[in-house]
Amino acid sequence: MSEYAVEMQNVVKIFPTPEGGEVTAVDHVTLRIQHGEFFSLLGPSGCGKTTSLRMMAGFEWPTEGEIYIDSKAMGRIPPYLRTVNTVFQSYALFQHMSVFQNVAFGLEMENVNKAEISRHVANALEMVKLTGMDRRKPRQLSGGQQQRVALARALVKRPAVLLLDEPLGALDLKLRKEMQLELKALQEHVGITFIYVTHDQEEALTMSDRIAVMSQGKTLQIGTPLEIYERPNCRFVADFIGETNFLKGTVKKVDKEKVTVLLTSLSKEIEGLGQGSFIFGQDVTVSIRPEKIRLADDTGAGALKGLENFLHAKVVRTAYVGSDTRVFLDLGKDIKMRAWEQNHVSTLDPDAYYAVGDVVRVYMPIENTLVLPEG
Amino acid sequence: MSEKKPALWLRIFSYLVYLYIYLPILILVIFSFNTQKMNIRWEGFTLKWYEVLFNDSNVILATRNTLIIAFVATFVATVVGTLAALALQRYRFPGYTMTETVLYIPVIIPEVVMGISLLAFFALINLQLGLTTITLSHIAFNIPFVTLVVRARLHGFDKSIEEAAMDLGANEWTTFKRVTLPTIMPGVLSGAMLAFTLSLDDYVITYFTAGPGATTLPLRVFSMVRFAVTPEVNALSTLWVLTVFIILLTSQIIQKRQAQN
Amino acid sequence: MADVQTSKVKFSFSTQLRENPVAQGLALISPTFLYLLIFMILPMLLVAILSFMMRGSYGNIVYRFSIGNYTRLADTLYLRILAYSLGVGLATTIFTILIGYPLAYYIARAPTRQRSILLFLILVPFWTNFIIRIYAWIMILRTEGFLNTLLLNLGLINVPLDILYTPTAVLIGMAYEFLPFMVLPLYTSLEKIENAQLEAAADLGARPWRAFLRVTLPLSVPGMIAGSILVFIPAMGMFVVPDLMGGAKTILVGNLIRNQFLVSRDWPFGAAASMLLMILTLAFTLYYTRKAGFGGEELLI
Numbered sequence: 001m002s003e004y005a006v007e008m009q010n011v012v013k014i015f016p017t018p019e020g021g022e023v024t025a026v027d028h029v030t031l032r033i034q035h036g037e038f039f040s041l042l043g044p045s046g047c048g049k050t051t052s053l054r055m056m057a058g059f060e061w062p063t064e065g066e067i068y069i070d071s072k073a074m075g076r077i078p079p080y081l082r083t084v085n086t087v088f089q090s091y092a093l094f095q096h097m098s099v100f101q102n103v104a105f106g107l108e109m110e111n112v113n114k115a116e117i118s119r120h121v122a123n124a125l126e127m128v129k130l131t132g133m134d135r136r137k138p139r140q141l142s143g144g145q146q147q148r149v150a151l152a153r154a155l156v157k158r159p160a161v162l163l164l165d166e167p168l169g170a171l172d173l174k175l176r177k178e179m180q181l182e183l184k185a186l187q188e189h190v191g192i193t194f195i196y197v198t199h200d201q202e203e204a205l206t207m208s209d210r211i212a213v214m215s216q217g218k219t220l221q222i223g224t225p226l227e228i229y230e231r232p233n234c235r236f237v238a239d240f241i242g243e244t245n246f247l248k249g250t251v252k253k254v255d256k257e258k259v260t261v262l263l264t265s266l267s268k269e270i271e272g273l274g275q276g277s278f279i280f281g282q283d284v285t286v287s288i289r290p291e292k293i294r295l296a297d298d299t300g301a302g303a304l305k306g307l308e309n310f311l312h313a314k315v316v317r318t319a320y321v322g323s324d325t326r327v328f329l330d331l332g333k334d335i336k337m338r339a340w341e342q343n344h345v346s347t348l349d350p351d352a353y354y355a356v357g358d359v360v361r362v363y364m365p366i367e368n369t370l371v372l373p374e375g
Numbered sequence: 376m377s378e379k380k381p382a383l384w385l386r387i388f389s390y391l392v393y394l395y396i397y398l399p400i401l402i403l404v405i406f407s408f409n410t411q412k413m414n415i416r417w418e419g420f421t422l423k424w425y426e427v428l429f430n431d432s433n434v435i436l437a438t439r440n441t442l443i444i445a446f447v448a449t450f451v452a453t454v455v456g457t458l459a460a461l462a463l464q465r466y467r468f469p470g471y472t473m474t475e476t477v478l479y480i481p482v483i484i485p486e487v488v489m490g491i492s493l494l495a496f497f498a499l500i501n502l503q504l505g506l507t508t509i510t511l512s513h514i515a516f517n518i519p520f521v522t523l524v525v526r527a528r529l530h531g532f533d534k535s536i537e538e539a540a541m542d543l544g545a546n547e548w549t550t551f552k553r554v555t556l557p558t559i560m561p562g563v564l565s566g567a568m569l570a571f572t573l574s575l576d577d578y579v580i581t582y583f584t585a586g587p588g589a590t591t592l593p594l595r596v597f598s599m600v601r602f603a604v605t606p607e608v609n610a611l612s613t614l615w616v617l618t619v620f621i622i623l624l625t626s627q628i629i630q631k632r633q634a635q636n
Numbered sequence: 637m638a639d640v641q642t643s644k645v646k647f648s649f650s651t652q653l654r655e656n657p658v659a660q661g662l663a664l665i666s667p668t669f670l671y672l673l674i675f676m677i678l679p680m681l682l683v684a685i686l687s688f689m690m691r692g693s694y695g696n697i698v699y700r701f702s703i704g705n706y707t708r709l710a711d712t713l714y715l716r717i718l719a720y721s722l723g724v725g726l727a728t729t730i731f732t733i734l735i736g737y738p739l740a741y742y743i744a745r746a747p748t749r750q751r752s753i754l755l756f757l758i759l760v761p762f763w764t765n766f767i768i769r770i771y772a773w774i775m776i777l778r779t780e781g782f783l784n785t786l787l788l789n790l791g792l793i794n795v796p797l798d799i800l801y802t803p804t805a806v807l808i809g810m811a812y813e814f815l816p817f818m819v820l821p822l823y824t825s826l827e828k829i830e831n832a833q834l835e836a837a838a839d840l841g842a843r844p845w846r847a848f849l850r851v852t853l854p855l856s857v858p859g860m861i862a863g864s865i866l867v868f869i870p871a872m873g874m875f876v877v878p879d880l881m882g883g884a885k886t887i888l889v890g891n892l893i894r895n896q897f898l899v900s901r902d903w904p905f906g907a908a909a910s911m912l913l914m915i916l917t918l919a920f921t922l923y924y925t926r927k928a929g930f931g932g933e934e935l936l937i
Contacts, residue, residue, distance in 0.1 A: 059538055079541040092539035096557040105553075109544030157543065389742040392735055393757065396815065399772030400761050402782055406775070459668035466661025474665055477672050483865075483921050485873020487890045488910050491897050492679035495686060495907070515675040518668055576765055578876060583897070593767055600771045600880065612768040619763045627756070 002071030005161050005193040006033040006056055006084075011065035013051050013217075025051040027217030028065070033161075033195060033210075038187050040196045040204040043214035044240070049197045052214075053163050056195065057086045070160055080109070084161040085154035089169055091146045093138040099125070099149050100134035106157040124156035127186065144175050151186075161193045168203070180206055201241045205229065213237050233275045235372050238287040245293075245337045247286040248374070251278045259371040261286055263311075265333040270309045272369035283374040292368035293339035295327060295354065296361045309364040313337065315354050327354050329362060337362060400616055407609030424610040434611065437595035440506060444591065445574040448513035453567040455514075456521025457559070460566075463522070464529040478519045489516065490583035497584065504586025512584045513574045520573060521566035528562025568626065680914075686907035697904060705908035714892070718912070721889040724803075725872040728810040729864050732818040735811065736863070737856075740822035744829075755823065762816050770880050773809050774800060777881075801883030809877040814870070818863035825859025826852070865924050869917050889913050 013026040026048040033039045041049035054060045055067055058079035067074045069084060079086075085106070094102050103121045112120070125131050128148035138146055147167060154162055164183075168176045184207045187194045198204050204211050205225040212222045213236075221233045232238035235246070252269060253260035259274040261284055272286055298312065313329035316336075320326075322343075329337045339362065345352055354360065408420050428434060462468075463475065481489060493512045494504075502508060536558065540550040556563075578593040585594060592615075599608045687705055692698045708714070743754045761769065776782040777800040784796040799805050829852060837847040875890030889909060896906025 057538075057542055059541075078546070079538070080544045080546050084542075086539070086542045088535045088539055090533060090535050092533065092535035094536055094540075094554055094558075096560075105540070105545075106543035109549070153539075153543065385738055385742050388738045392739045395735070395812070396758060396761055399769055399776060399812075400764070402775060403768065403772045455667045455671060458664045462661050462664035462668075466657055466664070468658045468661040468665070470665075470669070471661075474669055477669070477677065481676060483869060484917060485870055485890065485913060487873045487875060487893050488680075488683075488914050488917075489676070491893060491906060491910055492683045493675065494897060495682050495903065496675070496679035499682060511675060515672065518671065522668065572763065578767055593765055596765060596767045596771070597876075597880075600767060600774070608768075608771060612764070612771065615768060616761075616764045620760060623760065623763055 004032045004068070005035045005037065005070065006195060007031065007068040007071075008052065008056075009066050009068065011052070011055065011062045011067060013048070013055060013060060014063045024217050026055070026062075029214075029217070029219050031212055031219065031222065033193060036191055036193055038184065038194045038196065038207055038209045040198060040208040040211045041214060042198055042201060042204040042211050042240075044199055046216070047214040048217040049199075049214050050165055053086075053165055053195065053197050056161075057084055057163050058082050083159055084163055085157055085159040086163045086165065087147075087150050087154050087167045089165045089167065091138075091150040091167075093146055093149055093153075095138050097137075098134060099130070099136050099138070099141070102138070102149055103134075103153045103156050106153060110157070120156050121152075124152040127155065127190075128152045143170055144179065147171065147179070151183075155186075155190065159192065161195060162187075164194060164196045166198055168198075176203075183207065205241070213240060215240075230368075231275060232287065232370065232372070235285050235287070235374070238370065238372060242289060243338070244287045244289045247288075247335065247337075249284055249286060251280055251282045251284055251371075254278050254280070258366070259284070261371055265335055266311065266331060268311060270311070270364060270369065271366050272309075272364075272371040273367060274371045276373055278371065278373075285372045285374050287370045287372055288364050288368055290326075290338045290340040291324075291342070292365060293337070294363040294365065295339055295341055296363060298359045298361050309366055309369060311362045311364070313360055313362050315356055315358045315360060317356060318354055320353070325353055327360075329360070331362070403609050404613045404616065407606055407613040409606055409609075424606040425614075427605075427607045428610045428614070431607065433590070434592075434595055437590045437592045440589060441575060441592040444506060444510050444513055445571050447510050448517055448574045449567050449571045451514045452517030452521050452570045453563060456518045456566060456570075457525050457563050459518070459522045460525035460529055464526055464532075478522055481516045481519045482523070486577075486579035490580045493580065494583045504584060505589045508584045508586070509581050509589060509591065512580050513577065516577075516580060517570040517573060521570050524566035524569055525559065525562045528559060528565065532559065683907045683910055686904050687911045689904045691902045691904050705905045708905065709908055709912060714909070717887055717892055718889060720887070721872050722916075724806065724810065724874075724878075724888060725868045727807055728814055728871040729818075729868045731807060731811040732814050732863070732867055733822075733860060736815055736818040736822055737860075740819050740826055740859075741852075743819075743823055744826035751827075755820070758816055758819060766813065767876070767880075769812065770809055770877060773805075773812065774881060777805050777808070800881060801885070803882065803886055806878050806882040806886050809881045810871055810874065813877065814867040817866040817870075821862035821866065822856060822859040825856045825862075829855050861924055865921060869920060872916065873913055 008029050008031040011026055011029050012024065014022050014024050017023055029048070029052060031052075041052060043049050051060060055062055056069070056074075058074065058077060058081075061076050069082060074082065094105065097105070100121055103124055104117050107117045107120055121134070122131070125134060128151050130145060130148050130152065133141070133145070133149075138149065141149065147170075150167070167183075168179050171179060180203055183194075196204070196207065205228075208225055210222065210224055211228050213220045213228060215236050221228060221237045223231075228237065229241055232241060238244050239246070247263050248265070249261040249263040249270075251259060252262045254274065257274050258271055259278055260269055260271050262269050263286070270286065272288075278284065311331055313331045315327055316330045317328040318325055319328075320343075324340045324342045327339045327341055329339060331337060341354070343353075407424055408422070459474075459478070463471070489512075493508070493515070497504060497508050536554055537550050540554040541547070545553060576593065577591075578597065581591050581594060582597075585591065596608065596611065599605075599611075686697070688701050688703065690698045690700065690702050690704055709718075739758075743751055746754060774781070778784070779796045779798065779800065781800070783799070784793075787793045788796065799808075833851055833855075834847055837851050838844075842850065872888070873890045875888060875894050878886040878888050878891055889912070893906050893909050893913065896902045896909065900906075
């Protein structure tokens with residue numbers, strides 16, 4: 001058994017532009033994807049995730065670097081000789097063929113005999129819950145059904161790796177959420193490696209074993225959803241995944257992983273966990289997610305004794321969303337923050353919730369206050 | 376545009392125009408059954424002109440020639456033209472603009488010009504005028520039309536189905552055969568039909584490249600009209616109209632049925 | 637899965653072709669290009685060269701460069717033929733616009749379901765042979781033809797109308813032939829006009845006729861231009877209709893060229909006339925496509 005299912009080693013892809021210039025779509029990307037992993041490439045449009053996927057499939061060749069599938073270098077091997085299969089964003093179903101013929105196509109290419117084909121196709125359709133649809137034509141199916149046919153068509157070949165290019169993009173929200181769960185369940189059931197491209201960070205967090213966050217051709221961070229969410233290593237990742245508050249400052253003291261930062265506008269010092277190595281005087285961004293903030297009345301009393309990291313703020317707006325209350329804060333000097341307070345208490349008493357105009361303390365627990373390199 | 380009821384005069388005018396369009400055909404058909412030779416006065420119903428037609432060896436020969444030429448020219452032009460359409464739609468190469476321009480020339484140029492050019496050319500290379508030269512000429516003016524039609528249908532072709540086919544194990548040739556070709560087939564057939572019709576109908580270019588021996592249906596009809604006017608021409612015309620109408624209707628029905636599926 | 641090793645043997649050729657899209661494109665286009673080069677470009681070049689040679693006394697070609705043919709064309713006789721051809725082309729175009737515009741307008745305003753049928757009905761007669769259609773008109777317009785017989789019997793005229801073998805007949809025949817080429821582009825153009833624009837015009841106080849003149853008509857101009865290209869140029873080069881319906885009096889450039897090649901056997905002169913026609917055609921096309929922006933292809937299909 002080879003070490004990794006798919007590996008990208010220092011891959012670069014440069015495209016010529018129509019005006020005669022060049023654009024670097026993938027900029028020295030190195031990835032190692034484990035067997036049986038659900039691995040997502042996440043990032044905004046143009047970040048290089050789709051190009052990376054296409055290079056794995058064989059539709060593009062790396063300008064530099066190498067792609068390994070099952071530890072074999074792919075070089076310029078065409079798609080039809082690779083043991084990976086793709087589910088396309090537009091489904092790319094063969095309109096002139098029936099569902100059965102679509103799913104059978106890949107097996108025909110392998111010269112499997114008719115009886116076997118029938119069996120495999122039936123299994124595949126059952127796996128995606130489309131039994132009985134084999135005679136239909138693609139245009140007679142709904143979007144969700146077409147998507148499943150595309151899935152069945154790729155899976156029936158039992159590839160070692162399945163590549164999925166934003167397969168749920170065209171579906172409505174409810175269907176998308178359902179399919180996310182189904183896809184994840186399917187992957188666990190079949191046990192093959194899924195490499196999934198998406199720009200939807202919630203989707204990536206829900207489904208993936210690991211995520212590679214990409215931007216402008218580079219991988220910024222690779223890790224589990226937990227790692228990516230709780231310990232983003234740079235501003236972009238912290239911002240792209242979930243929501244967060246940013247505060248600018250400079251480094252005042254470094255004590256192993258604890259970094260003391262002087263916040264620029266507010267002239268207050270707070271402590272946080274450094275993501276990376278820092279030196280005195282370095283410009284940094286402090287990041288804390290809204291749900292990690294603890295608010296308290298500005299009296300110093302209460303259960304929040306023991307936490308030293310806090311700032312003063314005034315409540316400018318609140319939004320009650322049922323499970324939590326969104327509190328929008330103004331810290332003065334044009335600095336704004338957001339805090340999500342979970343609604344533990346069950347009461348109809350309005351005074352139990354923060355009101356506009358209240359002055360509060362914004363406690364930032366150190367383990368959730370991250371110091372990120374600026375830029 | 377809106378669907379308000381149009382003014383009365385507009386409706387009458389339009390119906391008159393339709394009359395203008397159909398009158399000649401109707402008269403043609405009606406008088407093909409006339410006993411009287413001068414076909415103005417209606418004398419009586421007869422099928423004798425159709426009999427004459429079916430026994431007319433010249434007409435039969437001409438029909439045979441026309442069909443052979445049309446089939447051959449259509450086949451070659453369709454294959455070559457489809458490849459050209461694919462080339463123009465998907466690739467960029469040196470000479471692209473020049474090729475595009477060259478392709479538009481037969482569409483725009485008066486047929487006389489093309490006819491005499493080919494005549495001069497065949498004379499130069501000492502190729503005897505006959506069915507071969509006619510066919511070669513027909514292919515020349517058919518190719519651009521096929522290319523045009525197929526190209527129009529290639530717009531909006533989703534390339535990802537070709538990638539999907541390759542992804543599933545089909546090499547380039549198999550992909551073309553099993554996926555690309557079937558998908559563009561309606562456009563290709565449209566182009567072929569157009570080429571066939573143009574070939575069937577062509578008079579001018581055929582006239583110049585036929586020489587003394589060969590005859591096609593349009594040429595035969597012309598000389599019949601010019602020199603030997605009898606209702607036999609009407610009979611021929613009626614049959615022709617009927618055939619074309621049936622073919623057209625069938626193709627429309629097939630198209631509609633395909634669209635419904 | 638195919639063995640990666642063995643595929644490496646075939647690797648190089650197909651990879652080369654696959655790697656080089658330019659080569660692929662050239663490969664696909666070459667049959668067409670070569671064919672048209674041989675059977676269209678070459679012949680036309682030949683004609684161009686021919687136009688600068690002269691006819692020998694025995695009907696052969698004297699291979700000496702001369703512009704004699706062109707100076708001969710400048711003779712009033714031929715200029716008159718040219719002017720006449722232009723006139724016929726123009727008249728045909730105008731006539732087809734006059735007849736075709738209301739028809740196109742009518743169809744564009746018809747219920748959507750009916751439109752394709754109405755268009756189909758226009759095309760049906762035109763799928764029959766061109767010569768046959770002209771013959772039908774001859775039957776109608778002859779001295780003892782349908783029209784005259786009808787009018788005589790109805791007592792509307794006393795003497796048969798002399799229509800056939802006059803320019804009028806040619807015009808009727810030409811307009812008949814070219815009508816669909818004008819109606820279809822016009823229809824496409826008119827159909828695209830959003831109803832909202834007309835409603836806006838009405839809302840702003842324009843009566844139907846003014847709305848037509850100021851909104852509909854200008855917006856249908858691209859259709860008219862496309863139609864004109866499709867009518868004017870072929871009409872100029874027509875020789876069949878004048879030949880059959882116009883009699884000896886009507887000679888167009890097309891007839892002239894034909895006569896030179898097949899009757900008088902003065903190929904060089906015919907070539908020169910042909911070059912003239914071609915230049916006019918190209919000039920006209922270039923001028924109009926630059927003006928309209930070439931969208932003619934969709935209108936053709």
